[in-house]
Amino acid sequence: MNTQYKKGVLELCVMSILKRRDCYGYEISEYLSKYIDIADGTVYPILRKLKSDGLVTTYLSEDSCGPPRKYYSLTDLGLKTYEADKKEYLSFAKTIETLLEDEDDDKK
Amino acid sequence: MTKNEFLLQLKNELKKNNISDLDDIISEYEQHFAFKLADGFSEEEIAAKLGDPVELASQFIPNVSENKYGGRKIVTVIGMIFADLFAGAFFLMLFIFAAVMGIVTVAAAIIGICLLVGLNFYGLIPGMPYLCAFIFAVSFFAFAVLSTAAFLYFVVFTRQLMRSYKRFHINVIAGSSGKAALPSLPVHPLLSHKFQRRLRMLALSSLTMLAVSLVSGYIISAIIAGNLEFWHVWGWFVK
Numbered sequence: 302m303n304t305q306y307k308k309g310v311l312e313l314c315v316m317s318i319l320k321r322r323d324c325y326g327y328e329i330s331e332y333l334s335k336y337i338d339i340a341d342g343t344v345y346p347i348l349r350k351l352k353s354d355g356l357v358t359t360y361l362s363e364d365s366c367g368p369p370r371k372y373y374s375l376t377d378l379g380l381k382t383y384e385a386d387k388k389e390y391l392s393f394a395k396t397i398e399t400l401l402e403d404e405d406d407d408k409k
Numbered sequence: 410m411t412k413n414e415f416l417l418q419l420k421n422e423l424k425k426n427n428i429s430d431l432d433d434i435i436s437e438y439e440q441h442f443a444f445k446l447a448d449g450f451s452e453e454e455i456a457a458k459l460g461d462p463v464e465l466a467s468q469f470i471p472n473v474s475e476n477k478y479g480g481r482k483i484v485t486v487i488g489m490i491f492a493d494l495f496a497g498a499f500f501l502m503l504f505i506f507a508a509v510m511g512i513v514t515v516a517a518a519i520i521g522i523c524l525l526v527g528l529n530f531y532g533l534i535p536g537m538p539y540l541c542a543f544i545f546a547v548s549f550f551a552f553a554v555l556s557t558a559a560f561l562y563f564v565v566f567t568r569q570l571m572r573s574y575k576r577f578h579i580n581v582i583a584g585s586s587g588k589a590a591l592p593s594l595p596v597h598p599l600l601s602h603k604f605q606r607r608l609r610m611l612a613l614s615s616l617t618m619l620a621v622s623l624v625s626g627y628i629i630s631a632i633i634a635g636n637l638e639f640w641h642v643w644g645w646f647v648k
Contacts, residue, residue: 341441
């Protein structure tokens, strides 16, 4: 699948994960790579872009063991953007689906 | 590729792309390695799954992803240095002109005061009846005011020109390294209507005053001296 195309959708996926709960970068990377076939390192540029756009913030949190982890959390703007983008994407995906299925029907 | 090789290559590529917060990004990948190593993966496996450092580094470039700006930026910076040299010389000339305008203004005001109160240092001011001296003093004051207005506008104009040039400079450099350009600034100064109106009023009234006092000064001097070339009568240019 085209990586450039995937990257746009990945932003949406990352935001949907963060909407459920705050995560550190590695968690998100692991979670996504379970579902989507992408290079593990791709998540970090996406997180950074979301941060520079003000859609997520970061904070450090000490865990029981190991160094402090950087957690990502969705901002209010991020939440609004996510809801709007999600709606847009789903309706777009639906349209494409109908279009592609129509083409299949025509062949029969 | 080992962990250190991966991180070093990533760091170098990020530097090439002028990405800020290098350490922040690198530490995220370091943590990724730490987690994966704890799960029993080898460094080579982890690096391979992370992806190509060159490709990853290019994804950190804001907005633009595939383009490489490395070579272009250097050429642009060198070009801008030459442009700056020329612009610098030009601005230096503008500064000198402003200084000359300032000095001329002050000099005109001083001559006006000398004429008015009858001061004459080293006999520099040629002799004339006080009535004429008074009228010419008014001319000098009017000229000083006119020149002040011009000086003010010139300073504001030069400042705006420099701002505009600075913005142009920043945008050219930003453009060559793939960063977003700021809106360009106009060359002419954006003055408030009130300030513009006052400046225009000041310039026009002082110009009128200058013209009136010069013409009347000439006519009155000519009448008093009884000669159109009154300066000969009063022996102005004779040692």
